Amino acid sequence: MSRNPYADDALDADDAVVRFDDVSMRYGRAPETLKDLTFSLPQGSFHFVTGASGAGKTSLLKLIYLAARPSKGLLHLFGQDVEQAPDDIRPFLRRRIGVVYQEFRLLDHLSAFDNVAVPLRIAGHKPDSYRQDIAELMAWVGLRERMHAYPPTLAGGEKQRLAIARAVVGRPDILLADEPTGNVDHEMGLRILRLFLELNRLGTTVLIATHDQDLVARSGKPVIHLEDGRLVHMGPVNPAGRA
Amino acid sequence: MNGVFDPARWRPAPFLPASDSRDSSLVFVVAVLCFLACLTALGVLASDRAAAGWSRQLTGEMTVIVRPKATETPDSAAARAAETLAGVAEARALEREKAEALIAPWLGDAADLADLPVPRLVAVTLEREAPARAEALERALRARGLDAVVDDHSTWLEDIQRGAAIARWIGLGVFLLIAAAAAAVIAFATRAGLAARREVVEVLHMAGAQDAFIARLFQARFARIAALAGAIGASGAAILGAGLRLAGGGDGLTPVLPVAWTDLLAVLPCPLAAALVAAVAARLTATSLIRELS
Numbered sequence: 308m309s310r311n312p313y314a315d316d317a318l319d320a321d322d323a324v325v326r327f328d329d330v331s332m333r334y335g336r337a338p339e340t341l342k343d344l345t346f347s348l349p350q351g352s353f354h355f356v357t358g359a360s361g362a363g364k365t366s367l368l369k370l371i372y373l374a375a376r377p378s379k380g381l382l383h384l385f386g387q388d389v390e391q392a393p394d395d396i397r398p399f400l401r402r403r404i405g406v407v408y409q410e411f412r413l414l415d416h417l418s419a420f421d422n423v424a425v426p427l428r429i430a431g432h433k434p435d436s437y438r439q440d441i442a443e444l445m446a447w448v449g450l451r452e453r454m455h456a457y458p459p460t461l462a463g464g465e466k467q468r469l470a471i472a473r474a475v476v477g478r479p480d481i482l483l484a485d486e487p488t489g490n491v492d493h494e495m496g497l498r499i500l501r502l503f504l505e506l507n508r509l510g511t512t513v514l515i516a517t518h519d520q521d522l523v524a525r526s527g528k529p530v531i532h533l534e535d536g537r538l539v540h541m542g543p544v545n546p547a548g549r550a
Numbered sequence: 551m552n553g554v555f556d557p558a559r560w561r562p563a564p565f566l567p568a569s570d571s572r573d574s575s576l577v578f579v580v581a582v583l584c585f586l587a588c589l590t591a592l593g594v595l596a597s598d599r600a601a602a603g604w605s606r607q608l609t610g611e612m613t614v615i616v617r618p619k620a621t622e623t624p625d626s627a628a629a630r631a632a633e634t635l636a637g638v639a640e641a642r643a644l645e646r647e648k649a650e651a652l653i654a655p656w657l658g659d660a661a662d663l664a665d666l667p668v669p670r671l672v673a674v675t676l677e678r679e680a681p682a683r684a685e686a687l688e689r690a691l692r693a694r695g696l697d698a699v700v701d702d703h704s705t706w707l708e709d710i711q712r713g714a715a716i717a718r719w720i721g722l723g724v725f726l727l728i729a730a731a732a733a734a735v736i737a738f739a740t741r742a743g744l745a746a747r748r749e750v751v752e753v754l755h756m757a758g759a760q761d762a763f764i765a766r767l768f769q770a771r772f773a774r775i776a777a778l779a780g781a782i783g784a785s786g787a788a789i790l791g792a793g794l795r796l797a798g799g800g801d802g803l804t805p806v807l808p809v810a811w812t813d814l815l816a817v818l819p820c821p822l823a824a825a826l827v828a829a830v831a832a833r834l835t836a837t838s839l840i841r842e843l844s
Binding site: 372373374394395398399400401402406412414416417418420421424425426428429430434438439441442454 | 557560561562563565567749750752753754755756757758759760761763843
């Protein structure tokens, strides 16, 4: 098993697991998608990222789960400057972050059970050590009867919950979710929110990009509101209607 | 899959699908390349053996060209002189008719060879252990007062050895070219395979898989495919080689292309070599593509 050399890192004095210092980002030579972002996410916090389509919500998450690099500024994860981190450390940083992708990114040739097991297998855990945990997690997300099913046979909501199970199975320090309720009905959206709140209660830092204003309002959690790639508001939901 | 899923009996499925519809095309192309590479190796071995045989024949014999004088019988004199030399197993004077037959193609039917002073030839077979040298043979002939020249076939020998060396280098060049083509095909297939499985690669990458871990998946997959293709190609070449050996006989292909049964062993490393080339090509390609994701 490859041990995570950053598992015991001391966090910043303010316990920020994520810190942006004047961070900008662009794709290739295109104009900047994110501009001069400065904020931090304390350990165990819960935030929504809100904003119109194209505001930069997904790009912000991509920076955090290390699928993109800042074009300017400093990004710290778990107290580590990610640009200064050696390439062979980046996989270990990624293992501390669970991601629910907007398009799920489930592996069609693997069963639901095998999909959930992916992060644990990558981390080098033996099947005997996590079989029961996965079974329980699948029951928790309401997929006990669908463990042997393959993704193409699952409904949208089932895929969503499967993607969430995969994201949380490794007990990540940070959970990122991109429009996690975009493909489910209202009731399922609330179930998913309760699941995220429960994970947050257990200590996971949660950051959810969403258009769903009702979800944000129901949670009562603070927002990071983006407009045209700029951070325009961070804090409780603006009573004036912003986010 | 039907029935109740039992986590206790669950065994993880491979990260990459067990098979791909493009695999059969890749097996075919690599098998053909391996077949050609093995055939080249067999050809080089056979031509090398042919050259060695011809060299052995030429170095084991010499020809004495005797110019007759009016007062002597040059054939027997030359033969006797040769027989007295150390390192000569046998000296045999060729009949005049044979000497005339050898020069007839250059003079044509019109010439009356009886009127010409046709040199007489003596074929000398040298002893294997301590063969006589051409200079020693010439000295002995001169000592007997014979007007003779010794041809040790060195001109032919050089030609044959040069030809054999050229054949070896050409064979090696063709072999390397085929190996490079196989590597290129596998690199191309790996790239296509990675492109087709980009989703898998991205999910593994984002879930914290190290580059080497992902590269190993593709490396192992293409090494297996190439080993199978190598075995098919090598078997094909071995069957053809055995066919040539059986069809050869005394008057068939064997004298020209003397394939030995032991030559067929040369195809044995082919599956391993193909797997190795595939593994290296796949690893390099996969690593380079995965780095593009970071």
